[in-house]
Amino acid sequence: MRRVGELLVERGLVSQSDLDQALAATQGEAVGPALVRLGALSEADLIDALADALALPVLHASALPSAEAVSAAAARLRAPLAWLRDRGVAPWFDETGALTVAGRVHDPAVQEAAAQWGEARLMLAPAEMLQPLFVAGAPLETAPDAVRLRELAEGAPVIDFVTAMLAEAVARSASDIHIEPFEDHMVVRLRVDGLLVDWRTAPRALYEAVASRLKLLSGMDIAERRRPQDGRQSVRISGQEQDLRVATLPTTWGEAIVLRFLGRTRTLPSFEGLGLAPDHLAQMRRLLGRGNGIVLVTGPTGSGKTTTVYRMLMELNNGARKIVTVEDPVEIDLPRAIQMQVRADIGLGFAEGLRSILRHDPEVIMVGEIRDAETARIAVQAALTGHLVISTLHTNSALAAVARLIDLGVEPFLLADVLRGLVGQRLIRRMCARCEGAGCKTCAGEGVAGRMGVFEVVEIDTALHDAIRARHGEAALEALARANGFRSMREDAALKAQAGETTPAEAARAAG
Numbered sequence: 001m002r003r004v005g006e007l008l009v010e011r012g013l014v015s016q017s018d019l020d021q022a023l024a025a026t027q028g029e030a031v032g033p034a035l036v037r038l039g040a041l042s043e044a045d046l047i048d049a050l051a052d053a054l055a056l057p058v059l060h061a062s063a064l065p066s067a068e069a070v071s072a073a074a075a076r077l078r079a080p081l082a083w084l085r086d087r088g089v090a091p092w093f094d095e096t097g098a099l100t101v102a103g104r105v106h107d108p109a110v111q112e113a114a115a116q117w118g119e120a121r122l123m124l125a126p127a128e129m130l131q132p133l134f135v136a137g138a139p140l141e142t143a144p145d146a147v148r149l150r151e152l153a154e155g156a157p158v159i160d161f162v163t164a165m166l167a168e169a170v171a172r173s174a175s176d177i178h179i180e181p182f183e184d185h186m187v188v189r190l191r192v193d194g195l196l197v198d199w200r201t202a203p204r205a206l207y208e209a210v211a212s213r214l215k216l217l218s219g220m221d222i223a224e225r226r227r228p229q230d231g232r233q234s235v236r237i238s239g240q241e242q243d244l245r246v247a248t249l250p251t252t253w254g255e256a257i258v259l260r261f262l263g264r265t266r267t268l269p270s271f272e273g274l275g276l277a278p279d280h281l282a283q284m285r286r287l288l289g290r291g292n293g294i295v296l297v298t299g300p301t302g303s304g305k306t307t308t309v310y311r312m313l314m315e316l317n318n319g320a321r322k323i324v325t326v327e328d329p330v331e332i333d334l335p336r337a338i339q340m341q342v343r344a345d346i347g348l349g350f351a352e353g354l355r356s357i358l359r360h361d362p363e364v365i366m367v368g369e370i371r372d373a374e375t376a377r378i379a380v381q382a383a384l385t386g387h388l389v390i391s392t393l394h395t396n397s398a399l400a401a402v403a404r405l406i407d408l409g410v411e412p413f414l415l416a417d418v419l420r421g422l423v424g425q426r427l428i429r430r431m432c433a434r435c436e437g438a439g440c441k442t443c444a445g446e447g448v449a450g451r452m453g454v455f456e457v458v459e460i461d462t463a464l465h466d467a468i469r470a471r472h473g474e475a476a477l478e479a480l481a482r483a484n485g486f487r488s489m490r491e492d493a494a495l496k497a498q499a500g501e502t503t504p505a506e507a508a509r510a511a512g
Contacts, residue, residue, distance in 0.1 A: 004106060005031045007053050014040045014239070033088065033104055033127070037159055039236030042167040043126045050106055051124055059102040059125035065092040067133045073099070077117050085134040086156045088127030091117070103130050128164035131157050132203050149223060152209035153216045161206065162213050166237045168199055173450075175261055175302075179214075181207045181254035193429050193451050194302065211248075211255055218246040225255055232329065245329055262331045268311050274304070275428075275452030275501075277492065279485065283457040284423070288315055291363075293420035294383045296370075298395045304427045304453050305392045306331055309366060312390055313337065316364050324360055326353035327368040342368070350375040358382055367391040376408040383418035397489070398424030398456045399477045402468055416468040422458040426489055427451045428502050428510040452501070454493040454511050458486060 005019040014022075018040035022031050032050065035041040051058050069092040074081050077091060084090060089103035089110050101114050102123040114120050134157065152158060165188060169177050174190040186207040188200045202210075215222045218231025231246045243262040248255040271281050287295050295312070297305045310332050317323055317336060325334070328342035328350070338360065340353050350367055351374040357365055358378075369392050370376050383389045393401050401422050405415055430452045432443035443449040458464070463480045478486065487495075493511035497504045 004050070004053070005035075008032070008035065008041065008046070008049060011049055013045050013049060018239075032106060033160075036163060039163070040239055042171065042238040043128070043160075043164055044167070044171070045238070047124050047126060054106060054124075056105065056122055056124050059123040059129070061129060064129070065090065065100075065133070069093070070133045079113065079117075081134055085131070088130060088156075088160060090125075090130045090133050091120070103127060126164060127157070127160040131161055131206060149208065149212040150216065153212035153222065155209060158206075158209040158213050161202075161210060163237070165199065166235060166242070169259075169261070170237050170240060170242065177259040179207075179210065179257040179259075181211075181251065181256065183253055186210070186254075193448065194427055195429075207254060211257060214246055214257055214259070215248065218244075220246070220248070226250055243331075262329060268307065268314060268332070271311060271315075273452075274308060274311060275430075275496070276455060277495070279487075280455050280457045280492075283421070283459055284312070285315070286459065287421035287423075287457075288312060290388065290420045292383060292386045292388055292418075294379060294389045294391070294418050295421045295423070296391055296393050296398075296401050296419075297423045297425065298393045298398050298401050299425045300394060300396070302427070303425050304451075305425065306368075308423065308425060308453070309390055309392060310334070313364070313366055316388075321363040322361060323364040323366065324357045324362040325366040325368070326350055326357060327366070338362075351378055354378045354382065358385075358387075362387060364388045364390065369393070370405070370408070373409040376405055376410050380410055380414055380418050384414070389418075395424075397474070398422035398458050399474050399481065402477060403474060406471070412471050413469050416460075416465045419460050419468065421460060424456040424489055425453045426493075426510050428454050428493060428496070429506050431500060431502055448503070448506065452496075454489045454496060454507075456487060456489045456492065459484070 005023065008014045009016055009019055014035055018035060018038065022034040022038055032046045036043045036046060047058055050056065070090045071081065073091040073093055074084060079091065087104060087107055087110055089101060089105060091099060091101045093099055099117060099120040100123060101120045102125040104110060104127060105122040105124060114122065165177060169190050172190060172192050174192050176191040178189040178196065180187045184204050186202050186204060187198065189196045190199050212222045217233045220229045220231045228250065229248045233244050233246060235242050235244065245260045245262055247258050271284060276284060297308050299305050313323060313334055317334060319336060323337040325337060326340045326342060330339045330341050342349055342353060350369065350371060354367055354375060355378055365382055365387050367375065367379055367389065370379060379389050379391060393404060395401050395404050399422060402415065406412055428451060429448040430450045432440060432447055432449040435443055435447055458481050461484055464477060467477055467480055490511045493507035496502050497507040
């Protein structure tokens with residue numbers, strides 16, 4: 001048991017302290033699975049190391065046996081299905097009558113059992129890959145109770161499935177995980193580079209256990225299935241600390257669940273890494289050089305606004321300014337900044353948080369989002385009293401923010417006086433810079449890897465100031481901005497396609 005752990009330490013896959021903790025918690029279990037459950041190691045890394053060390057083949061998903069074949073083998077070998085499931089191992093006999101045992105075959109208990117079963121071909125396989133073989137025939141239960149759900153949530157197979165799901169999402173740099181129940185199955189999808197891709201389709205019998213575990217970890221009521229719930233959890237996956245926001249939504253066949261990674265360990269890209277062209281970058285830095293006023297970043301959900309705002313704050317965070325934020329939720333830790341979390345359950349919203357922030361003598365205030373009239377009013381007052389306020393707004397273009405704020409009750413003459421700049425953006429998939437064709441490890445042969453922004457940046461000059469006071473519409477404001485070099489997101493996307501940074505099809509998809 002120690003030999004496997006020492007191998008993992010030698011390869012730099014885990015630390016000695018992680019190994020010591022796992023060894024203390026094994027209770028007869030192999031140390032590898034214990035490390036996976038602790039979040040110190042991904043099962044994929046464990047299997048790769050074991051395959052080399054033990055000279056064992058790895059089972060491919062296409063070679064999985066049927067659930068019926070495993071049940072028949074278990075009966076013939078007199079091995080309880082529950083024991084096989086909990087140990088993460090599946091036996092079956094092929095058409096020639098030869099026995100194969102796949103899964104965590106390095107587990108001493110499994111090796112002892114396999115020796116009693118007779119000659120067998122041993123193969124390594126992730127435990128989560130084998131779980132559908134044990135739940136496919138399980139009856140659906142109705143009217144679940146909290147005690148049963150908690151027992152399901154704490155079962156080893158469910159822990160393995162959830163751990164593998166999170167590890168896969170981290171490995172693929174997914175921003176979200178979607179778990180969607182249907183009549184006879186559930187689907188797990190990952191949002192990678194802005195697009196949803198399937199990860200697993202699993203039997204419906206596994207759904208309630210997975211849902212219960214996620215709700216339990218996120219501080220939700222596991223027995224409440226009629227109302228939407230929101231929660232948050234911090235987990236350790238493949239040796240990395242991750243913060244997750246979790247939301248449930250009641251649907252026809254159960255609760256759809258979405259997990260969003262909040263980026264505790266994310267490294268913020270530079271402005272250039274975000275995709276800002278040199279002229280846009282120069283405009284952005286001029287906006288940040290203003291000592292007071294409002295700068296807004298606009299775009300729909302998932303357009304990268306938060307990342308841009310955090311990069312702006314990092315540029316301003318030189319130690320000479322006090323930066324205070326009010327966010328929902330706090331997504332990235334900013335060194336030396338004071339960050340406040342919105343708490344709707346106790347009446348602490350953006351407006352209340354912003355009102356309190358003003359008494360803490362900040363130079364820079366970040367409001368996660370301007371959602372209502374009161375928040376908009378207080379943000380304008382903060383800007384009028386000498387603060388630089390940075391926030392986001394959900395609009396389809398940068399200049400549409402003017403009409404949106406007026407709709408929220410901000411007087412045009414006040415808005416004109418405090419508004420310093422507007423940034424509109426979308427995210428677009430980036431061409432793979434190191435593409436090696438069909439076998440490319442960076443982009444998996446798709447030709448695109450990662451995302452960058454397409455932007456439009458507006459500096460409020462005298463002409464735009466006067467036009468906002470006079471309540472001019474968006475078209476008139478854009479005409480004035482173009483006289484000062486304005487370029488729309490659609491035009492920015494076209495330039496990036498011409499430069500080979502993205503494809504024309506992707507530019508059209510993302511920016512119209």
